[in-house]
Amino acid sequence: DARVTQTPRHKVTEMGQEVTMRCQPILGHNTVFWYRQTMMQGLELLAYFRNRAPLDDSGMPKDRFSAEMPDATLATLKIQPSEPRDSAVYFCASGLAGWDRVNTEAFFGQGTRLTVV
């Protein structure tokens, strides 16, 4: 049963603490996205990777957010230091992008609900 797995599902932390969210993409997928769901922005793209290389992280606050793919089976999103305005649901999605743009849909994990108090 191929699926995107995100951990933790819920995280409550105090302002100023470091938060790490993890994502295991579907095996064989070469593209990984990080999104944040907010009421005002909908699904906001934070960063995405192709073949583990970061292609675009312009959606992330650079001073506190960082995204990495240490290997093909793990993507991480870190916030340091965290702030109350970071409270949201963070989604990871993976997909397969080829030269012909076939299989362009992305498959989402269940998300990490982050609350910063």
Place this chain on the structure above:
Amino acid sequence: DQQVKQNSPSLSVQEGRISILNCDYTNSMFDYFLWYKKYPAEGPTFLISISSIKDKNEDGRFTVFLNKSAKHLSLHIVPSQPGDSAVYFCAAKADKLIFGTGTRLQVFP
């Protein structure tokens, strides 16, 4: 700036009737468009897509229409069912996948 816009935050439709969800985009480089459905506490799930070279794609009760000149797409659900009640996101792709703000559809009996 929002490249993909869903101007209706909510829509309420009676069971059996047609639901029409709308989406506008600004970037003419988008070559693929998708609709996702999201239930509470779950991740979005893919529903239907359309290539920019087509103007219509149908899958069962779901049909997506694309009007490139107007930079507008719509999702039609016929007939609407209570299980269709969810938040619907449109998305557009030009390598990266950009989503709209979502429309909450409620189908009542």
